[in-house]
Amino acid sequence: MPAAIRTQIAELATELHPGVIAIRRDLHMHPELGFRETRTAGIVADRLRALDFDDVRTGIGVTGVVGILQGGRPGPVVAIRADMDALPVQELNENMSYKSIVPNVKHACGHDGHTAIALGVAEMFSRIRAELPGTVVFLFQPAEEGDPAGGATGALRVLEDWPLTNPAPDAIFGLHVQPLLEVGQVGYVSGSAMASVDRFTIRIVGQQTHGAMPHTGIDPMPIAAEVISAFQTIPSRQIDARLPTVVSVGTIEGGSRFNIIADSVTMTGTVRTLNKDGPATVHAKMDQILKGITSSYGATYELEYVETTPSTYNDPALVAQSLPAMRAALGDDLVPAEAVMVGEDFAFYQQKIPGFYFFLGVANPARGIDAMWHTEYFDLDEEALRIGMRTMAMVAADFLFRGAGR
Numbered sequence: 001m002p003a004a005i006r007t008q009i010a011e012l013a014t015e016l017h018p019g020v021i022a023i024r025r026d027l028h029m030h031p032e033l034g035f036r037e038t039r040t041a042g043i044v045a046d047r048l049r050a051l052d053f054d055d056v057r058t059g060i061g062v063t064g065v066v067g068i069l070q071g072g073r074p075g076p077v078v079a080i081r082a083d084m085d086a087l088p089v090q091e092l093n094e095n096m097s098y099k100s101i102v103p104n105v106k107h108a109c110g111h112d113g114h115t116a117i118a119l120g121v122a123e124m125f126s127r128i129r130a131e132l133p134g135t136v137v138f139l140f141q142p143a144e145e146g147d148p149a150g151g152a153t154g155a156l157r158v159l160e161d162w163p164l165t166n167p168a169p170d171a172i173f174g175l176h177v178q179p180l181l182e183v184g185q186v187g188y189v190s191g192s193a194m195a196s197v198d199r200f201t202i203r204i205v206g207q208q209t210h211g212a213m214p215h216t217g218i219d220p221m222p223i224a225a226e227v228i229s230a231f232q233t234i235p236s237r238q239i240d241a242r243l244p245t246v247v248s249v250g251t252i253e254g255g256s257r258f259n260i261i262a263d264s265v266t267m268t269g270t271v272r273t274l275n276k277d278g279p280a281t282v283h284a285k286m287d288q289i290l291k292g293i294t295s296s297y298g299a300t301y302e303l304e305y306v307e308t309t310p311s312t313y314n315d316p317a318l319v320a321q322s323l324p325a326m327r328a329a330l331g332d333d334l335v336p337a338e339a340v341m342v343g344e345d346f347a348f349y350q351q352k353i354p355g356f357y358f359f360l361g362v363a364n365p366a367r368g369i370d371a372m373w374h375t376e377y378f379d380l381d382e383e384a385l386r387i388g389m390r391t392m393a394m395v396a397a398d399f400l401f402r403g404a405g406r
Contacts, residue, residue, distance in 0.1 A: 001401040012124040013390035024116035025098035031086030034143030035062045051126040061158030065140040075134025076403030079169035082118035083144035092376035110177035117388040133404035155345035172355045181361030183381035187337025190319040194312035195272035197343030203302040211259035220265040246272040272341040312347040315354035325398035
């Protein structure tokens with residue numbers, strides 16, 4: 001990539017930073033849940049049109065937006081993805097002027113920052129489009145956190161409307177704010193960066209009876225307790241310790257009265273793994289445990305296991321090719337990161353084309369900005385927006401210039 005382009009990117013990131021902060025704060029004040037991001041999508045589409053994008057498509061995957069910017073000469077196609085949805089979390093930060101005004105809805109995962117950064121990069125590239133080879137596709141995706149109504153996640157719905165064709169990206173990049181990294185840092189992982197996400201529902205069926213005479217029925221409560229304990233031997237004793245796996249039961253419900261032995265107990269939970277064969281392995285071991293424990297007590301069970309999102313896998317070759325540009329932008333603040341056991345539906349794009357998803361540090365403990373994702377107090381140091389713009393623009397532009405032979 002020409003040195004002049006690197007300089008322009010750095011200068012534009014600083015120049016556009018105040019405006020991007022304003023966009024992020026506006027989005028933070030007006031959060032919208034998945035597939036309901038109509039106001040956010042309208043802001044995005046209007047902004048891309050104002051930047052004279054060649055094509056702006058709305059209604060992609062229900063409320064998504066795709067913007068296409070053609071450079072001044074031939075070259076490859078690169079995609080930049082940002083998610084737009086918020087979470088059903090009540091904002092409890094009181095000392096901010098941009099506190100969410102929507103009850104029980106908050107950008108508690110930083111997607112307001114993702115969208116603002118991508119809009120900043122869109123403006124940067126619109127200003128240097130004559131020098132850019134190839135085409136940049138900006139994908140503003142709905143419902144990364146999932147469909148509140150229980151349907152398919154946002155990436156899958158996007159791929160129904162835009163299956164990475166017309167134009168067809170050669171690679172896709174994305175970022176996620178990371179409160180475990182301090183502002184100024186950017187972390188990367190080659191290979192599995194985020195876990196697959198599976199859900200399960202289990203119903204253990206016993207026999208109802210009077211609480212004073214449990215021997216006349218089959219009590220599913222202690223059976224459920226034994227199952228939960230046994231499940232913890234799957235990651236700790238039945239799977240190679242070098243392959244991170246999490247099995248968590250999140251809810252348990254059953255019974256109708258204090259002195260009645262319940263007829264059944266229902267449990268729900270999640271399985272996370274970085275191993276591509278992990279979901280099938282855990283599913284089989286859960287079924288084996290359930291069969292053994294319930295049969296020994298004369299109970300029965302039903303298991304529904306749903307693989308929802310695969311592991312976010314960063315293409316090692318794409319990562320290696322991208323690191324020099326990232327180092328040029330960040331220097332020693334580019335750091336190897338640890339894989340995390342949360343999931344991301346960015347993985348569905350990576351199953352079709354090479355993708356690289358990296359982590360943007362947003363924590364500033366000295367300012368009290370250190371709350372985790374999905375919490376009432378989550379926030380980000382907005383200096384990260386400038387760093388995110390510069391890094392994403394540098395990586396995407398470098399991909400275009402390398403692909404065009406410069």
